Structures are given as C-alpha cells and as structure tokens.
Amino acid sequence: MKKHHAPALMAIVLYKTFVGSLLAVTSIASLFPLKNHQLLENISQSYLLETKLKVIEFILEKLLILNPQKLFLGGLSAALYATLTAVEAVGLWYEKDWATILVLVLVSISIPPEIYELVHGVTVLKLAVFITNVAILWYLLHYLPKHGKGA
Template sequence: MKKHHAPALIAIVLYKTFVASLLTVTSIALIFALKNHQVLEDFSQSYLLERKLNIIEFILEKLLILNPKNLLFSGIAAAIYAILTAVEAVGLWYEKNWATILVLVLVSISIPPEIYELVHGITVLKLAVFITNVAILWYLLYHWPKHGKGA
C-alpha cells in the first residue's frame, strides 16, 4: 500500500532538498575558489571583466576578500550543513521522530538570527526565509503526533 504524505510535509521536504542542493553548490564553489584563489585573483584583474560582467566581478570581489582559511572553513561548513539538511529531508519523508526533532531544533535556532537580520534590513529573500521557517516550525509542532511515528 502506497503511503500518502500531507502536502505541507511534501513542501517541507522539497524545500529542505532545495536548500541542501544550494548548500552543496555553494560548498563546491567555495572549495573551487580555494583551490584556484590565485587564478581567480588574476582573472578579476584582467581586461575581460572591465565593465562587462558586473555580477561575476561582484562575486569575485566577495570571494577574494576572504582568505584561504575562511574559504576552506566556509566550504566545509556548507558541506556539513548540506548533508544535515539532506538527512532532515529524508528523515521527514519517512516520518522519523528524530528528523522532526532535528528540524524543530535547527529551525528554532535559526529564527533569532533571522529576526536580527530583518531588524537590520528587510529584503524579500530574508523575509521569505523567515516566513518559511516559521511556517515549518508551526506545522511540525502542530502535527508532531501525526509525523515522527518511527524511531
């Protein structure tokens, strides 16, 4: 018999999968930037970028102000968080109690810094992430007995 998942749970799992994918790409990009720091620095000073590719120039400027140790730390942290987020998504899909608790703890921890960020400047992305996390927190708290049946 095929198990039916609530639409909200499917949305949370898809959101977590999307976040895990973004974090994976970010981790790979940071590690790539670390391994090619000098090449990126040389490229940023080349004639090719002169007023032509503003978005690439912006990204390179942000990457190059980070020293290699910060790039390595950020790349590893993004990879660990990507794995953790993927584990959350799989655990929620199979309605594991530990996954519900893990998501509740991690989302609860993230809300105060998100409020701080919103107080210091609201953007559409910050507001969307905040609202999404509050909705996830509310849904999982409200439906906890229904989800998390397994160990």
C-alpha cells in the first residue's frame, strides 16, 4: 500500500534533496582541483581559453589561487553537510520523529546567520532561502504531529 505524504512535507523533502545535491556538487568542485591542480593550470594557460570562454578562465583563476587546505576543508564540509541533508530528506520521507527534530534544530540554527546576511545585503537568493527556512520551521512546529508514527 502506497503511503500518502502531505504536499508541504513533500516540498520540504524535495527542497532538502535539492540542497543536498547542490552541496554534493560543491564538494566535488572543491575537491577536484586538489588532485588535478597541474591539469587545471595547463587548461587555464591553453590557447582555447585565451580567446574564448572567459567565464571558464575566470573560474579556473579563482580556483587556482585558493589555498589547497581551504579547498580541502571547504569540500569536506560541503560533503558532510550534503550527507546530513540527505539523511534529513530520507528521514522526513519516512516521517521519522528524529528527522523532524534534526530539521528543526538545523533550520533553527541557520536562521540567525541568514538574518545577519540579510542585514548586510539583501539578494533574491538570500531572501528566498530565509523565507523557505522560516516556512519549513513554521510548518514543522505547527502541522506535524508532536508524537508521530515514526521513530
């Protein structure tokens, strides 16, 4: 028998899946230059990039000036957070109480830094993430059963 999920819960699961995917890509993009630093240097000095593809050249230049230790720590952090976000999404999909608590804690922790960021400069992306996280927090606090079926 197929379980019916509330539309808002499905939206949260999809959002968490999307965020986890972005974090996984960010992790790979951060860790790739560590192993392939010489290859990236060769590509950045390639004739093809001198006349075309200025965006790729710009990105390569930014990657090549970063400290390898910072790239590693950033990539590792993104990988860990991607894993945690995937665990949240799976737990919410199966309507586990621990997943609800985990999401509540992590979203609650993220709201103060998001407010700080908005105070120092509003962008559409920052505002969208903030509104989404407040909506998730509000939904989980008010509409999910306090003593659900999962555990």
